[in-house]
Amino acid sequence: MRAAIIIFPGSNCDRDMMVALERITGRRPALIWHKETSIDPVDMMILPGGFSFGDYLRCGALAARSPAIEAVIDHASRGGAVLGVCNGFQILLETGLLPGTLVRNADLKFVCRETSLAVQKTTASLFTDGLQDGQVLTIPVAHNEGNYFAPEDQLAMLEDNGQIALRYTEGSHPGPANPNGAAHDIAGIISENGRVMGMMPHPERAIGDGHHSADGRIFLQAALEGVAQ
Amino acid sequence: MSEQTSHPSVPEMGFADAQSMGLSAEEWQLILKRLERTPNQCELGIFSAMWSEHCSYKSSRRWLKTLPTEGPQVIQGPGENAGVVDIGDGLATVFKIESHNHPSFIEPYQGAATGVGGILRDVFTMGARPVALLNALRFGAPENDKTKHLVSGVVAGIGGYGNCIGIPTVGGEVNFHASYNGNILVNAMAVGLAHSDRIFYSAATGAGNPVIYVGAKTGRDGIHGATMASTEFSDETESKRPTVQVGDPFTGKLLMEACLELMAADAVLSIQDMGAAGLTSSSVEMASKGGLGMEIDLDLVPVREDGMSAYEIMLSESQERMLMVIDPSQAEIARAIFDKWDLDFMPIGRVTETDRLVLLKDGGVACDIPLAPLVDDAPEYDRPYQADDTQPQLTTAELATDSSVSNVLKSLIATSDIASRRWVYEQYDSHVMADTMAGPGGDAALIRVHGTTKGLAMSTDCTPRYVEADPFEGGKQAVAESYRNLCATGAKPLAVTNNLNFGNPEKQNIMAQIVGSVNGMGEACRGLDTPVVSGNVSLYNETDGVAIQPCPVIGMVGVIDDVSQAVGIGVTQAGTSLFIVGQETSSDDGWLGCSLYARSIAGRDGGAPPPVTIAEEARNGTFIREQIALQHISACHDISDGGLVVAVAEMVMAGTKGATIQMPETATLHGWAFGEDQGRYIVAVQNPDGFSLAATAASVPVALLGTVTDGAELKCGNEAPISVSDLRTVNEAFLPDLMR
Numbered sequence: 001m002r003a004a005i006i007i008f009p010g011s012n013c014d015r016d017m018m019v020a021l022e023r024i025t026g027r028r029p030a031l032i033w034h035k036e037t038s039i040d041p042v043d044m045m046i047l048p049g050g051f052s053f054g055d056y057l058r059c060g061a062l063a064a065r066s067p068a069i070e071a072v073i074d075h076a077s078r079g080g081a082v083l084g085v086c087n088g089f090q091i092l093l094e095t096g097l098l099p100g101t102l103v104r105n106a107d108l109k110f111v112c113r114e115t116s117l118a119v120q121k122t123t124a125s126l127f128t129d130g131l132q133d134g135q136v137l138t139i140p141v142a143h144n145e146g147n148y149f150a151p152e153d154q155l156a157m158l159e160d161n162g163q164i165a166l167r168y169t170e171g172s173h174p175g176p177a178n179p180n181g182a183a184h185d186i187a188g189i190i191s192e193n194g195r196v197m198g199m200m201p202h203p204e205r206a207i208g209d210g211h212h213s214a215d216g217r218i219f220l221q222a223a224l225e226g227v228a229q
Numbered sequence: 230m231s232e233q234t235s236h237p238s239v240p241e242m243g244f245a246d247a248q249s250m251g252l253s254a255e256e257w258q259l260i261l262k263r264l265e266r267t268p269n270q271c272e273l274g275i276f277s278a279m280w281s282e283h284c285s286y287k288s289s290r291r292w293l294k295t296l297p298t299e300g301p302q303v304i305q306g307p308g309e310n311a312g313v314v315d316i317g318d319g320l321a322t323v324f325k326i327e328s329h330n331h332p333s334f335i336e337p338y339q340g341a342a343t344g345v346g347g348i349l350r351d352v353f354t355m356g357a358r359p360v361a362l363l364n365a366l367r368f369g370a371p372e373n374d375k376t377k378h379l380v381s382g383v384v385a386g387i388g389g390y391g392n393c394i395g396i397p398t399v400g401g402e403v404n405f406h407a408s409y410n411g412n413i414l415v416n417a418m419a420v421g422l423a424h425s426d427r428i429f430y431s432a433a434t435g436a437g438n439p440v441i442y443v444g445a446k447t448g449r450d451g452i453h454g455a456t457m458a459s460t461e462f463s464d465e466t467e468s469k470r471p472t473v474q475v476g477d478p479f480t481g482k483l484l485m486e487a488c489l490e491l492m493a494a495d496a497v498l499s500i501q502d503m504g505a506a507g508l509t510s511s512s513v514e515m516a517s518k519g520g521l522g523m524e525i526d527l528d529l530v531p532v533r534e535d536g537m538s539a540y541e542i543m544l545s546e547s548q549e550r551m552l553m554v555i556d557p558s559q560a561e562i563a564r565a566i567f568d569k570w571d572l573d574f575m576p577i578g579r580v581t582e583t584d585r586l587v588l589l590k591d592g593g594v595a596c597d598i599p600l601a602p603l604v605d606d607a608p609e610y611d612r613p614y615q616a617d618d619t620q621p622q623l624t625t626a627e628l629a630t631d632s633s634v635s636n637v638l639k640s641l642i643a644t645s646d647i648a649s650r651r652w653v654y655e656q657y658d659s660h661v662m663a664d665t666m667a668g669p670g671g672d673a674a675l676i677r678v679h680g681t682t683k684g685l686a687m688s689t690d691c692t693p694r695y696v697e698a699d700p701f702e703g704g705k706q707a708v709a710e711s712y713r714n715l716c717a718t719g720a721k722p723l724a725v726t727n728n729l730n731f732g733n734p735e736k737q738n739i740m741a742q743i744v745g746s747v748n749g750m751g752e753a754c755r756g757l758d759t760p761v762v763s764g765n766v767s768l769y770n771e772t773d774g775v776a777i778q779p780c781p782v783i784g785m786v787g788v789i790d791d792v793s794q795a796v797g798i799g800v801t802q803a804g805t806s807l808f809i810v811g812q813e814t815s816s817d818d819g820w821l822g823c824s825l826y827a828r829s830i831a832g833r834d835g836g837a838p839p840p841v842t843i844a845e846e847a848r849n850g851t852f853i854r855e856q857i858a859l860q861h862i863s864a865c866h867d868i869s870d871g872g873l874v875v876a877v878a879e880m881v882m883a884g885t886k887g888a889t890i891q892m893p894e895t896a897t898l899h900g901w902a903f904g905e906d907q908g909r910y911i912v913a914v915q916n917p918d919g920f921s922l923a924a925t926a927a928s929v930p931v932a933l934l935g936t937v938t939d940g941a942e943l944k945c946g947n948e949a950p951i952s953v954s955d956l957r958t959v960n961e962a963f964l965p966d967l968m969r
Contacts, residue, residue, distance in 0.1 A: 009570065010479050012395025016663035049661075051393040054479025110388045110656045142392070142658040174651070174961060202660070210666045210677060210793060 001228045002042040003029035006072065008063045013049035013085065013204060020204035021046075024221055034066040043227045044081040045072050047088025049142075049202060059102065059145045060090030069095055081126055081227040082196040086143055089188070089198030098189055098198045099158070100150035105143070106181025112142040114212060115179055115201055116171025117187050122162030125194030126226030127219075136169060137215035139201040141179055141187075146200040148182040148189075155183055165190045166199055197223075242273045250277035256608055263602035271539040271588065271596045276603065278506035278544060279513055282768050285607040288734035289766045292747040296761045297754050302723050303762055304425055310351040310502060311421075312762025313428055314724045316788045320678060321425040322685055323357035326365070326418035326728040326784040328767035332473040333415035337382025338389065341415050342476035343548050345390040348419040350502035353485050354551065356429040356492045357421030360662060361676045362391045364401035364417050365689045365728065365782040369410030371645050371967050376405070379413055380653075381968060386476075387417070388656045393478035394485065397665050398657035399674035402689050402782075405645040411772030416728040416765075418784040420687055422678060429492055431501040431511075433519035433554045433580045438498065440512075440523060440578040443567055444484045444550040448533035450474050451507070451546025480549040480572070487570040488551065494566065496559035503550040509543045511552040513586060517604045525578035527590040539588055539595035554580055614740035620698040623822035623836035625900030630830055634892060634902045635948045637830055638878055639959050641871045641903070644829045648963030670883065671798050672714040672867055675789070684792030686720030688785055692870070693778035695838035698823050700742045704749025704781055705841040709907060711785035712757050713867035716850035717910060718795045719857035720787040725754060727764040727783055732776025734768050742779040743768075750781065756843035757850075759785060796857055798866040799884030803939040805863055806917040807888060808931045809873060810924070811849045811909035815932035816893030819904015825871050826903035838905075845908045852929040853910055861920060864913040864937075872903035874945060876911050877934070881943050882957050890935030892946030902945075913937050 003021055007014045014031065021029050029046070032039050039045070052063035063069070069091070076082050076097055084092040092098045105111055121133035131137075150158070158164055166188035168178040178185045180200070188199030206216030247257040250273060260268060260276050268276065282288060298306035304321055305313035311325035329344025345362060352359045364387055369376045380403075391398045396419070433440075451474035491497050499519070501511040508530070516523040527542050537545075555563050560576075567574035581587070586603075588596035630637070641647055654669035666684055667675040673688040690710040696703025708725065715722045727750060732739040754761055770777045789795055800807075809815065821827050822836030856862045864884065868876045874890070881888050893901055914920040917933065924931040942950040 010393070010482055012393075012482070012661055013663075016661070019663060050395060051479060051482075054393065054477070056479065109385070110392055110658070112392075112658045112660065113655050140660055142660060144392070174957065175655075205660045205663050207663075211663070 001025055001224050003044045003046060004032050004039055004042040005029050005046045005048055006032045006034060006068050008034045008052035008066060010052045010054055011048050011050035013202065016204045017046055017048045020207045020220060023207060024217060025224060032068055034063065034068045037067045037071065039068065039071040044083060045075050047084040047091050049086030049088060052087055052091065060087060060094040063091045064094035073097065076196050079193065079195055083223065084198040085202055086200055089200055090145065092196065092198040097196050098191060099154055100148055102145045103147045103149050104145050105147050110144045111179045112140065113179065114138055114140050114173045115187065116169050116177065117166045117201060118169040120164050120167055123194055125165065125190045127190060127197045127223045128165055129226045130222030137219055138171060138213040139203055139206045139216050139219065141201050143200055146180040146182065148186040150183065158189060161192055163189050163192065165197060241267050242270055247273060250274060251281060252277050256280060263606060264598060271543055272598050274540045274544050275509050275596065275598065278509045279603040280607050283505050284510055286766050287608045288610050288612055288768060289729060289743060290609050291611055292744055296747065296751045298760050298762065300758060300760045303760055305428065306760065306762050307764060309430060310354045312724065312726060313355060314762060314786065315425055316683065319425055321423050321428065322786055323352050323355045323421040323423050324419060324726055324784065324786050325351050325763035326416055326726045326782065327351065327765040328414065328416045328728050328730060330412065330414050330730065330767050330770060333383055334413050336473040337379050338386035339473050339475050341383040341386030342390040343474045344415050344417040345387055346476045346478060346481050346548050347504050348417045349394065349396060349481065349485065350504065352419040352421040353488055354429065354500050354502045355423065356427050357423035358489060359396045359419050359421040360664065361420040361674065361687060362396050362398040362417065363687060363689045363784060365414065365691065366401065366403045367409045367414035367780055368405050369413065370407040371405050373410045377968060383415055384653050384656050390476055390478045392658040394482045395661050397659045397661050399659050399665055399668050399676065400688060403650050403653055406693065406778055408778040412770045412777050414730050414780055416782050418689055418726065420685060420786055429497065429500050431499055431515050431518055433515040433521050433523065434498050436521055436580050436582040438554050438580045439557055439560065439576045440525060440580060441553045441555055442530055442573065442575045442577045443553060444572055445477060445480045445547060446531040446533040446573060447542055447545045447550065448547045449537065449541055449545060452541055452544045474546045474548050476548050483570040483572055484549050484551065487567050487572055490566050491563055494562055496555060496563045498554045498556055500551060500553045503552060505546065507544060507546050513600060513603050515552060515554065516586060517600045522581035522583035522585045522600065523578060524581050524587040527588055527595060529575055529577040531573045531575055539590045612734050612740045613737055614744050615737040616741035616745065617738045620835050620837045623827065625818055625821050625897040628821045628827050628831040628833060629899040633948050634874060634898065634945045635951055637899065637903060638874050639951065641825060641829060641875055642878055642956065642960045643963060644825065645963055646825050647871050647875060649961045650964065651961060652964035652968060666792050666795065667718065667797060672717040673720065675718055675792055675795050677792050682791045682793065684720065684789045684795060686715045686718050686787045686789060688714040689782055690714065691780050691782040693780045694823055696742065696746050696779045696781060698835055698838050700745025700779065701749040702838050702840055704746030705753040705843065706838065706907060707781055707783040708750055708753035708757060708759065709841045709846045710869055711783045712759065712846060712850055713910065715785055715787040716853045717865045717867045718789065719854055720789040721854060722757060722759050722785055722787040724762045725759050725783050725785045727761055727781060729766045730770055730777065730780040730782065731768050732771045739776055746779060746781045753843050757847055794858060794860065796862055796865050797883065798864060798880050800864045800880045800886045800888060800913050800937045801884050802863050802913065803886050803937050805913040805915055805937045807877065807890065807934040807936060808912050808914060808920060809909060809934050810853060810912055810929060810931050811845065812932050813930045815891065815934055816895055817901060818897035819872060819900040820906045821900050821904050824903060824905040826899065839907050841907045849908050849910065849929055852924065852927045856923065861916065862912045862914055866911050868909040868911060869905065872905050873911065874902040878943055878956055880911060881953050882960060887938040887940040887942045887953060888935055889938050889944040
């Protein structure tokens with residue numbers, strides 16, 4: 001299993017993802033600077049969290065025009081696996097690889113806390129094949145723009161196609177289950193072919209070893225096994 | 230009078246100009262004497278900035294010198310951008326706290342954001358990667374009409390910078406008091422990690438070496454911020470909004486990565502961030518620390534706007550800028566790194582042997598002054614002081630009320646002082662970097678030292694009401710509380726940084742607060758072996774002549790060898806016994822004077838604060854750490870604001886179990902329950918007999934208090950139990966209600 005993490009100026013979860021993958025697989029992923037125009041073949045490309053280009057203009061908008069993104073789009077068009085976490089999810093929406101948009105949290109504040117996520121296994125996807133439908137994962141979020149929004153017909157299509165992979169659900173944490181007002185409690189979605197996934201929660205911050213939860217490890221492990229098959 | 234230094238277009242300055250820049254008549258005369266001529270505007274601006282309270286510590290220096298700053302663990306004490314402390318295995322922690330009080334009152338978001346940016350630069354300038362941020366915030370009374378706006382802006386600003394640059398904000402303090410209505414406090418602390426043999430310093434080296442400007446461009450923002458930070462507030466202050474700097478955390482992130490890459494490549498000789506007083510303080514400090522001079526061509530400085538004068542360029546406090554001296558043979562490597570990060574990299578001058586600061590502009594000399602008077606001759610005042618009257622010692626009989634302990638508890642945990650800070654800290658990214666082992670909401674935060682089993686523990690603390698009532702005891706208490714917070718996790722305290730926030734030192738009672746609390750801090754730091762390695766002083770925190778409650782904040786950092794052995798405050802194991810550590814019997818009367826009980830329940834401010842006995846703090850803290858290392862303790866919390874019953878409630882709310890505590894049948898029950906006697910902890914232990922024996926052997930008094938239970942309730946003696954969810958509801962309400 002070979003993975004590559006794309007690093008943009010302002011990415012700040014690239015190392016965290018690298019460490020998490022290395023702990024799980026024993027193998028260090030390739031780190032790709034955004035100015036690279038070609039990326040050696042890998043099984044999964046990962047867009048990490050952070051504030052690429054300061055999130056100036058619009059979250060992810062400038063990163064989506066980076067040279068390396070063309071390689072990511074090529075990879076996806078050949079059916080390659082792509083995971084975008086937080087800012088990486090925002091970038092994927094800006095590239096058009098996934099539908100919809102992420103707007104400011106409903107209460108207009110940054111939010112950093114644990115969330116409970118229900119896995120939705122309504123369609124085949126390498127990201128969820130190794131998980132149980134309805135399985136609840138505790139994984140933290142940390143974002144200012146995580147409020148998933150799409151027109152009603154697009155939301156209906158996502159539901160019909162089974163593209164909603166993770167939904168916020170009730171857990172033990174104080175405060176509302178949905179931390180940002182996302183439509184349909186959407187925390188993560190997949191592409192129609194199940195090969196591209198974007199999610200707001202940070203699995204790399206929940207891999208055990210002193211983290212509050214090890215459920216991020218379960219998620220990443222399942223995805224890595226899924227892509228290896 | 231030397232003619233060649235006066236620039237033709239620069240008007241000559243007089244005392245009125247000096248006064249408008251915050252200099253006194255004596256200071257003006259001293260400048261004339263040292264220069265042997267009249268300074269021009271740029272030169273006067275440089276003197277004014279370097280001699281400001283903010284840069285020169287002229288009122289406090291005499292007292293700061295008395296603080297302990299040495300120890301085997303200290304690699305670098307005060308005087309550099311940040312302090313450096315050995316944590317073993319070739320690693321060091323680098324940390325400092327700094328205030329951004331005045332800018333944050335004028336423009337809360339940018340003031341707080343640039344406070345965070347500035348303290349981060351202080352840390353990575355030393356060669357350390359920042360790994361954690363903390364803060365200490367003081368706002369006005371909740372009902373004050375500006376409080377909500379200020380809380381909202383400051384919290385968003387701290388998060389705005391820290392979240393974006395990707396350093397977790399893991400701890401801090403937030404308190405409310407009417408004395409801060411017109412002058413809030415925003416102190417930001419950064420903690421970094423470095424290899425102990427790879428620390429970078431600011432002293433310029435090698436005459437002839439190039440001086441390089443890197444980072445963001447220079448604009449007109451923040452001009453004379455250091456001087457503004459050294460004057461009292463008045464109704465006119467809000468018109469100073471243009472002097473507040475604007476932060477750009479994205480550029481800050483690029484600058485941090487570029488500097489760390491440059492240091493790893495060994496391509497830099499000395500480096501200094503442009504903080505307060507911008508290019509002025511950075512060039513003066515680098516040259517004077519190196520015992521050298523510096524010549525800078527101001528026409529080469531990257532600027533954002535046209536037509537900036539020498540004065541404006543030198544006094545600008547634009548953010549995200551650094552000054553470096555590099556080895557000329559490394560220049561291309563260095564330039565390539567800054568090109569990669571799309572940052573300006575501009576040689577603007579050179580190191581000289583002249584001991585002078587020479588600035589060129591528009592083909593002429595804009596400034597030519599000797600460096601020595603700027604630094605060595607900076608005024609130092611021995612200001613007279615006279616303490617306010619000593620506060621009386623209040624007894625429990627004078628303060629106690631008829632309420633049940635449970636009802637008082639519910640009232641206290643709902644107050645602005647004790648209520649949950651969740652509304653604040655959930656706006657900070659406390660997990661980024663994925664090494665946060667314990668974030669906000671406990672006693673001390675714990676950050677894993679990346680790639681090792683070690684953890685850094687850190688906390689910020691001060692109890693201003695104690696300091697106001699008794700500066701000496703209050704100064705001691707700030708150190709002792711930080712010490713307890715670290716010990717309660719199992720970490721060994723190593724060193725401190727301090728941020729002294731006071732009113733106008735020209736008033737004798739304020740000066741007495743400074744002297745008393747610095748003396749108290751010194752005694753505590755000596756006794757607890759936690760030397761002061763860095764710090765900041767913020768004076769003139771007054772509005773229309775009324776001073777803030779004095780707030781000498783301590784930021785303490787410690788280390789735990791195996792972070793997986795650290796404990797938290799939450800009780801998680803039913804059947805474990807709760808002990809009070811540091812108290813002879815479980816029925817002792819407590820010290821209610823100056824407590825939150827006195828203020829919020831009895832309606833009485835003041836009274837002498839609880840005394841701090843440093844030898845007992847050291848003994849009890851050492852015992853707690855040993856017992857945690859032996860894994861005899863499953864939860865630990867220090868007893869502070871609100872006393873022991875509040876501490877137990879906090880352990881229950883943070884945990885997964887309930888508790889039952891025995892209450893003494895005594896007339897001084899409220900003193901027992903809510904007294905704020907120092908040097909105490911509550912611990913949950915598996916083996917009560919073994920624990921008691923160990924305590925006896927260590928000569929540490931302990932008293933059995935109760936038991937951790939499976940029920941989700943807290944039961945105090947024979948009073949009706951309170952459900953933990955009710956406690957949480959009451960405790961969580963204050964901030965969301967205020968900010969709604």
